[in-house]
Amino acid sequence: MFKFIKELIESFKEGIEEGKAELKAEEQAEYEAVEGLISKFKEQGNPTLENLFLALSCPFRSVLTLGEPIRLMEFGHLEEKEVESLKKLLKRDFGIKDAADVSNVLEELEDAHDEEDNLARSIFLSGLNLYILTSAVEVGYITFEEIEDFCNEEVSFISSHVDSWQQFGELFMKGECINNAIGRLFLKKNIQLLLKKKTSPWCIFSWESISNVLKTKS
Known part of the structure; x- marks a missing residue:
């Protein structure tokens, strides 16, 4: 009886050690x-x-996805469950479920943009537009080529009025107008992480590099 129990304990310990080794290997690979x-x-x-x-769409993207922010710098790195979650959020928050809906929402946001003479609100709306468009590409509603010109306009607008990632984050939060207090708290926390975490796009690419990209595009 005692031998049997001892064997069970040893087997349990071996299982734990194997689990630890597998977890360590996964963490190392990541x-x-x-x-x-x-x-x-x-x-x-x-x-x-x-x-x-x-x-530039990371304030929202980083709240809605898991893992290191560096995964947010290219399309196709989100897990399947994250993509499905993004689809649900696009539908819930903006009524978007296909390419036609994307166009309709952007027309509404563009009208709001034109009516707004507040810089912070305009910066926020540009960031929101970029988030909606890149999310629509991520879930397969539209292609990158279809959003390129519109996104260039938004980036050019932001770049012409903002001098740093820090200022972009501050103006984005100052102009934020669609979330409740809890939502704003999450956004603010993630912006702070984007400004200091080494795996953040905002830490890997300098703000000045935006101008270099726009120059080569023009």
Whole structure:
């Protein structure tokens, strides 16, 4: 009887150790993947347009997704459950469930943009537009090519009025107008993380690099 119990205990201990080893291996693999992406983007120098559009939509993207922010710098890195969650949020928050809905919502936001002479509100609306468009690409409603010109306009507007990621974050929160107190708290917390975490697009690419990208595009 005691021998049987002892064998059970030993087997249980072995199972725990194997689980720890597997978890450690997974953590190491994730760490190496993240470090590899950091090296890739730093060697790249300036962001691509894809990197740039996604980086400026990160205040919302970072709240709604899991894992390191570096995953938010390119399309296609979200897990299937995250993509499905994004679809639900687009429908819940903006009534978007297909490409036609994306166009309708953007027309409404553009009208609000035109009527607003408050800089902070305009910066927020530009960031919101970028979030909606990049999310629509992420879930497959539209293509990157379809959003490129519109996103360039929003990025150019932001770049012409803002001098740093810090100022962008501050103006974004000052102009934020769609969330309740709890939602604003989450946004503010994530903006703070984006400003200081080494895996954040805002820490990997300098604000000055935005101008370099826009110059090559024009």
